[in-house]
Amino acid sequence: MLQSGGKWYNVETGRRDGNVSLASNVNLPPPFISVSDSIKLFASKKLTPTDMVYLLGGHTVGIAHCSLFQDRLYNFNNTGGPDPNMSKWLLFGLRMKCPRGASFDNIAPLDVRTPSFVDNSFFEQIQRGNGVLQIDQQIALDELTKGIVDGIVKDPDFYTKFGEAMVKLGRVEVLTDEQGEVRTSCRVVNKKTSSFGIFN
Incomplete structure (x- = not known):
């Protein structure tokens, strides 16, 4: 976060992670999940609605492929039209990036104002x-x-609370001695005997 213009926060160390690291083993909530279902999912991990909203704020430096939101541009909920909650300005820009029937899956920033900077x-x-x-x-x-x-928009202390939510996320479903390993390098998995995903 610091390298993207945010502020420093302390990360807890010593967490045990799984012995296999595969993207296919991680079950992240889909982008079309309802707010109530998302709250339930985060609650099952002992995270509050406030934690959830701050963590979604991580999208301040995120990107998404067109395939994850294309229905909002052309056929929202099978209506044959765009999502009425999307601004006309954004709709125009995203349709330029994601033309209907394109053979490529382009990307777009999730923060349309400051896509490479951590802020609220x-x-x-x-x-x-x-x-x-x-x-x-x-x-x-x-x-x-x-x-x-609404509160986050007015809160000058966004960085601190975002960091606190990230630390809480890091405490989700920590593995026991028998289940995982403490990685000395985030780029290396030592053994291949088990798997783990935060939202499994």
């Missing part, structure tokens, strides 16, 4: 209808999370 502008943008992913847009509209988003 992501939350300002979703308030304006500039959320690229459906779940990002919905947290600014749903009564379960709208107040949290």
